[in-house]
Each structure stands twice: as C-alpha cells, then as structure tokens.
Amino acid sequence: MAKRINNESAIGDILNEIIKANKLETGLNQVSVSDAWKNLMGNGVNNYTKNVLLKNHTLYVELTSAVLREELSYGKDKIIKMINEELGKEIVKDVVLR
Template sequence: MKKSLFSTLTTTNPPTNNTHELKEVVLNVFEQFDLQRKLQETHILNCWDQLMGEAIAQKTEQMFIRQGKLYLKISSAVVRQEIFYAKTEIIKALNAAADETIIEDLVLLG
C-alpha cells in the first residue's frame, strides 16, 4: 500500500539524538542571522515617538540604524539643534529602552 505525503509527515517517529527543542532551534537561527540585534534596533525605532515626545516625533522625517549609528533627518533646524545638544542623553535613553548598547552614535542628516 502506497503512503500519502500527509501520512508520512504525521507519522510519529521516536526521538533521536538529533532532536532539538524548538526554542533551541529558534535561538540558533536568531544568532546565525543576528536577528536579536535587528529586533532591538526595530524596538528603538518604535520607541522614538514615546521617548522624544510628539513635537520632536512630528519633525522626524526619516530615521534608520546602520552599524550602531542612528541616522535622523529632522525637518526643523531648531529641533535638530536641540537633538544635537542632547545627543548623549538621547543615546543613553534609547539604549536603556533596548536594555543593551545598540546605539553608539547619533548622526543628524541635513
């Protein structure tokens, strides 16, 4: 009797030494592709509005993280200057939100 693909996939096989827990596999994939850092970077970008407030968030036109640097394009010269002077405190607050040092520098784009 010929087995169907479904019956082959649903057949329970006894555990072998190659059996890994799903958690272990997922953590391994995260490590191999540096996904944990990317998730933390995304978390930082998503926290920007909350950490900086509505006024600064509205003036933020573009932001991205590359190689530990947060790049910001701000539409207001006044807000850009405020961010420049508070750069160290902003970096500390963003890294605190990620519970790890993700941002090492902040770069303001024209």
C-alpha cells in the same frame, strides 16, 4: 544547518537560535531603535521626524526642523543613554541628526 535543539529548551532560547541562524539581529535592532525613538521622543519631536535609521551602531535621524535639530544636538549623549536603557543593551553608540 541549524543545530538540533532538545524538546526541553525554553522558547526564548529557541527564538534566539533562529535569529542568530538567519542573521536577523540587525533588522530587529533597526525596528527596536525606531520604536524606542518614537516612544521616548513623544509627539512633539515625532511630528518633525522624517526618517530613523540604524547603521553600524550609529543612529541617523532625519528631521524637518533645523531649530529642533540644533536643540537635540545638545543632548546627543542623553539620547544615546535613553535609547540604550530602553532597549536593555548597548546598540546605539553615536547619533547623527540631519
């Protein structure tokens, strides 16, 4: 049972309590990372992106272009830094391009 929150709590605090109590954080992180990928990479990369999945702080990105996969593999550290900055916390620690 969730703890009772007094009537003067901020809505953000209440939402955070609900997220923690229902263990929704991993699902919300998955959605946030997927949206960040789409926003940061733009249409050129998104046209070749098939699937984006976050699992255990590792971002798995499935691409349909081998040339693009090779090109992005050189900038993995930059991709990790950009996504984490976009989200405001360190969620992604590694990127796997397939």
